[in-house]
Amino acid sequence: MKQKIFNLVPPAFVAVIVAFWAFAPKALTDNGWSIIVTSALITLVVLGLEFVHERHAGWRMNWREFFTDLFYVVLSATVISWTATALAEEPLQAVKTSLGITTQWAMHMPWLLQVALVVFIMEFGQYWMHRLMHNSTPFWLTHAPHHHITQLNAAKGAVGNPIELFLISLSVLALFDLSPTALFCGFNILNVVSTFAHANVRSDPPLFYSFFFTTIRHHSLHHSTDYESTRCNYGNSLILLDRIFGTYKEGEASVVGQDDLRRLSIREQFLFPFQPLIERIRAGRGETAQPAN
């Protein structure tokens, strides 16, 4: 019985989010703080569920993991978000204005369709960026720190090298004129789905959810311990895209990480993409030092 209820928690959560943005008083939905509070609540509630019905004892939260996750959640909500706004979103909006592009048709679509459009546009970009990261070495070097995490938890989706976090946040959403509540609802849905897809919660939602949305089964398989096995299930929230583009794989993993399953520190996660360069400089120094000796 408990298991059956837990299997329905992710779809119920999505329904609550949609109901909130559709029916909550305007004073709440118009308040800029609402999206910040709802995003934080999503992470906290799912983290709480990890203690009620955990998936693997080996993924149990501890203080070291908690503070690392918290560091990245704050980094994503501040520096990464500001950088993406300044370097991508605002320039894109400026181009849109200067070229006189209008997408008022989007604003006039039914509200739920606007929400679906937000989810699709965000995920379509993320899918191809993520797939590129698994197929090109320079991009993989930015993404590999996310795959070096050795356990999955509610906020682990936020953990990764800052360059990767910036790249994965890029989207063309700024080109579309959409209702702000549809935007916020779409962001919250993506947040709920990707949070559950990384969480240590024993919840396996039914097919009406898992056909479209990514679950922990799909995403844990993506976190498999050898590089080749990670090259599937790229959809952060919309696994439907993997089904469409032929990268879907059925299965689940309980041991996650890369290479020797060594956990990286925050410093190592930040330096990871530059490691080949650092090693080359060190080797270069070694060569020039040798004749002197």
Ligand SMILES: [Zn+2]
């Ligand atoms: Zn990946």
Ligand SMILES: [Zn+2]
């Ligand atoms: Zn992940």
